[in-house]
Amino acid sequence: MKKIIFPQKFLQKYKQILPSKEFKKFITFSQKPLRKSIRVNTLKISIKNFQKIAQKKNWQLTKIPWCNEGFWIERKNKDIPLGKTPEHSLGLFFIQEASSMIPSQILFWKNEFKKDQKILDLCAAPGAKTTQIASLMQNNNLLFANEFSASRIKKLAFNLTKCAVENCLLYHKNSYFFEKNFPENFDKILVDAPCTGEGTIRKDKNALKNWNQKKINLSASLQKEILFSAFKALKENGELVYSTCTLSPEENEEIITELLKNFPQASLIDLSKFLKNSPALEKFKEKKFNHKIAQKCLRIWPHLFDSEGFFIAKIKKDISLNIPLKTKKKKEKNHKKRFQKISTSVFKTLEIFLKENFYFEIKEIKERLFQNNEKIFLFPQNFNNDNFKDFDKIGILLASIYPKEIKLSHQTALCLGKFFSGNRIINLSNKEMKKYFLGFDLEKENFLSLKKIKKGQVLLLYQNFPLGWGKIINEKIKNLLPKNFVQEVVNL
Numbered sequence: 001m002k003k004i005i006f007p008q009k010f011l012q013k014y015k016q017i018l019p020s021k022e023f024k025k026f027i028t029f030s031q032k033p034l035r036k037s038i039r040v041n042t043l044k045i046s047i048k049n050f051q052k053i054a055q056k057k058n059w060q061l062t063k064i065p066w067c068n069e070g071f072w073i074e075r076k077n078k079d080i081p082l083g084k085t086p087e088h089s090l091g092l093f094f095i096q097e098a099s100s101m102i103p104s105q106i107l108f109w110k111n112e113f114k115k116d117q118k119i120l121d122l123c124a125a126p127g128a129k130t131t132q133i134a135s136l137m138q139n140n141n142l143l144f145a146n147e148f149s150a151s152r153i154k155k156l157a158f159n160l161t162k163c164a165v166e167n168c169l170l171y172h173k174n175s176y177f178f179e180k181n182f183p184e185n186f187d188k189i190l191v192d193a194p195c196t197g198e199g200t201i202r203k204d205k206n207a208l209k210n211w212n213q214k215k216i217n218l219s220a221s222l223q224k225e226i227l228f229s230a231f232k233a234l235k236e237n238g239e240l241v242y243s244t245c246t247l248s249p250e251e252n253e254e255i256i257t258e259l260l261k262n263f264p265q266a267s268l269i270d271l272s273k274f275l276k277n278s279p280a281l282e283k284f285k286e287k288k289f290n291h292k293i294a295q296k297c298l299r300i301w302p303h304l305f306d307s308e309g310f311f312i313a314k315i316k317k318d319i320s321l322n323i324p325l326k327t328k329k330k331k332e333k334n335h336k337k338r339f340q341k342i343s344t345s346v347f348k349t350l351e352i353f354l355k356e357n358f359y360f361e362i363k364e365i366k367e368r369l370f371q372n373n374e375k376i377f378l379f380p381q382n383f384n385n386d387n388f389k390d391f392d393k394i395g396i397l398l399a400s401i402y403p404k405e406i407k408l409s410h411q412t413a414l415c416l417g418k419f420f421s422g423n424r425i426i427n428l429s430n431k432e433m434k435k436y437f438l439g440f441d442l443e444k445e446n447f448l449s450l451k452k453i454k455k456g457q458v459l460l461l462y463q464n465f466p467l468g469w470g471k472i473i474n475e476k477i478k479n480l481l482p483k484n485f486v487q488e489v490v491n492l
Contacts (some may be wrong), residue, residue, distance in 0.1 A: 003031065004205055004208065004462075005208070005209075007212075009029075009037050012447050014203070016133060021324040022301075024367060026303045028303070033330050034097070034307075034308065035253070036072065036073050036074075036082065036095075036097040037070060037071065037072050037095075038070070038071040038094065038095055039070045039093060039094045040071070040092070040095045040137070041092055041164075043131075043135050043139060044163070044418075044465065045092045050093065056077070056121050056339060059073055060323045061073055065275075066105055069135065070466075071103045075298065077419060081401065085491075089487060091163045091164060092133070097203065097307065098130040098307045099199075099305065099308045099310040100129070100245070101126055101258060102134065102298070102300065102312055103129060103241050104205070107133065107136075107188055114187075116141060117141055117187035118186050119142065119186065120189045121143070121145045122191045123191075123429070123474065125153060126159060127155065127159035129190060130145045130165070131160065131165055134160075134167060141144075141329060142169065142381075145172075146173055146178070159367075161414060163413075163415065164413075166380065166415045168463060169394050170392045170393040171390070171391055172392050173390070175281065176229050178230070178402065179228075179232040179233055181390075183233060183321075183323035184317075186234055186235060189233065189238070190240075190243070191226060191230045191242045193223040195219055196215055196220065196251065200308055208429055209214070216251060218249050220250045220254065222377060223255050231315070231317065234317045234318065238317050239317075240316075241313045241315075242256065242313045243310065243313075244310070247311070249281060250288075252313075254288045255469075256313045257288065260293065263321075265314050265320070266315050266318070268294075268315055268316075269315065271296060271298040271313070275305075283298075296313070297312065300312075320382075337384070339370040341370060342371050342376060346376070349401060350376060350398075350422075351363070357457075358420040359422045360419055360421075374402060375400050375401075375438055376397075377394060377396065392439060396411035396412065396416075397412070408469060410468050410480070410481070410482050411417065411460060413467070423453060424456070424459060425454060425458070426449060426458060427461045427463070433467065433489065434488075436479060436481060437485075437486065437487055437489040439479055440468075441479050443475070444474075444475045447477075452470065455473070456471065457469045457470070458471070460471050468480060
């Protein structure tokens with residue numbers, strides 16, 4: 001195992017923060033491999049049913065105390081990555097570090113999700129916390145997921161689809177966009193801020209390679225900007241969770257102190273009782289924060305919970321900032337033309353198609369169906385025109401309707417496929433499942449139920465979980481798996 005080389009100034013800094021014994025434990029644990037942890041995706045499977053699958057595969061699951069869906073996992077065969085297992089490819093679980101599960105839990109701690117709430121995940125990629133929030137909400141109401149980095153937003157969109165998230169509006173904006181266009185709009189906001197990543201050294205041995213104080217200061221400046229914008233987008237009486245995977249006080253306690261100084265409308269919610277044995281930061285030579293503030297924040301040291309390092313704070317907006325909404329009417333009008341309520345004729349065509357082929361009834365979701373030219377979308381619940389502001393994606397693409405063909409999307413297979421039935425649904429064997437994930441076509445003759453079906457889409461399952469679509473062409477089932485889902489899958 002590659003040994004971590006700690007910068008001398010890093011060691012000096014944390015020697016003055018941690019007591020001698022704690023410092024030694026911190027350095028020792030930072031050298032240890034990180035325990036593998038996963039989170040069950042309850043949008044696709046119950047915890048109980050996942051535990052049954054794990055038991056059959058001889059996976060040892062140990063409960064993570066702060067997340068009902070979270071488990072540390074031990075496997076005999078560690079040569080095969082968890083990410084290549086069928087269960088991961090199906091989106092039944094998400095590989096997520098244990099301490100990374102805390103911010104989303106804190107978002108709803110002592111204040112459960114309520115009807116009609118709007119939630120914003122401001123720095124969402126790659127989607128671990130976004131999909132966790134969607135799971136906690138069970139796809140109800142509106143979830144806004146934003147990612148400023150162009151290189152990361154594709155991964156976010158991929159994970160939202162894979163995990164069957166259907167209540168999401170996806171954005172590619174900076175934090176100021178939400179301050180300007182959605183002032184005091186959100187009931188809950190998660191700001192998992194970009195940071196220097198000091199807490200990730202157990203996973204990434206190069207995390208400290210270019211560590212220096214200048215980078216910390218630059219990171220803190222960006223974090224302050226993002227957090228201030230997020231607070232302005234928060235509703236009166238709304239709650240905001242700020243988190244980082246770094247240990248630096250400049251990026252954590254000092255940022256929270258700055259927020260409270262600049263916004264007397266904010267108050268800090270005490271998290272000290274969320275976890276036992278998680279002491280607040282007291283010592284720091286260059287301390288620019290109030291210890292009373294630090295006492296209410298949550299600091300996850302790697303050696304205390306055998307995890308990555310993390311920092312979490314929760315803020316409430318007690319009083320409105322009374323920010324006026326600035327709108328550009330022309331732009332909004334044009335933007336609204338992108339989507340229209342599904343027409344009666346198109347709805348009837350789609351309704352008949354789904355009923356005849358997959359025994360699926362869409363009357364109950366008619367009000368959530370919108371169209372953009374030939375594409376039909378299922379919008380999230382409680383969506384209204386106030387939400388029409390430059391999103392990149394919304395809800396799920398349900399189908400594309402052409403003069404001679406209706407094509408159901410991959411999102412439809414993963415999100416709604418569990419409700420479909422009929423002769424056009426087939427379960428694949430292990431061999432066929434692996435072949436499908438590699439992008440190969442399948443032989444129609446292997447499936448007796450398809451004998452009388454001459455053409456069109458068929459829904460492919462593995463162990464009754466939807467994989468995606470195939471299309472019957474002559475005696476072949478053409479593989480319709482999107483290219484970014486093609487991968488090697490290995491049974492354990």
